[in-house]
Amino acid sequence: MTATGQVKQVRQVQVTFDCADPERVARFWCEVLGYEVPPPPPGFDSWGDFDRSLPPERQGSAFACQDPTGAGPRLYFQKVPEGKVVKNRVHLDVRVGTGLTRKERVDALEAEAARLEPLGATRVRLLVSDDYEESCLVMQDVEGNEFCLD
Structure with missing residues (x-):
């Protein structure tokens, strides 16, 4: 309840990416x-069938994926005409080193980076632990969007 006695409403969050190739990203x-592509809309056997039903200027303009457990946010990818030119103001932290410290943590980050690089991810830099923060590995996805292995 809020201070005024009203029941607080929890809202779901969707994370949206601007990109050139929504399905690829x-x-x-x-x-x-470990997300999955949701089923196509009713009446369509595949997302390709749905996409072909759209006007030509809308084809390939969006795609989405979701957490199969429903716990994580839905990710939505929308085509935009301009390319990425500056660092993201918001990024995802992929939590692969939770509870690990020092070398054990870096080893986990490196192992995940090795798994993601063949998928098209690019390694940017390893930020080594200091007195305040544990190590994390800055990466980029297939279109250059930054994310961290944390």
């Missing part, structure tokens, strides 16, 4: 996170 994130 969505399928990359499916592999990274």
Whole structure:
């Protein structure tokens, strides 16, 4: 309840990516996170069938993926005409080193980076632990969007 006695409403969150190739980026994130592509809309056997039903200027303009458990946010990918030119203001942290410290943590981050690089991820830099933060590995997805292995 809030201070005024009203019941607080919990809202779901969707994370949206601007990109050039929505399906490619969505399928990359499916592999990274263990997400899946949701079923196509009723009346369509596949997303390809649905996409072909759209006007030509809308084809390939969006794609999505979701956590099969329902716990994580839905990811939505929308085609935009401009390319990425600056660092993301928001990024995903993929939590692969939770509870690990020092070398054990770096080893886990490196192992995940080795799994993701053949999928198209690019390693940017390893930020080594200091007195305040544990190590994390900055990466980029298939279109250059930054994310961290944390």
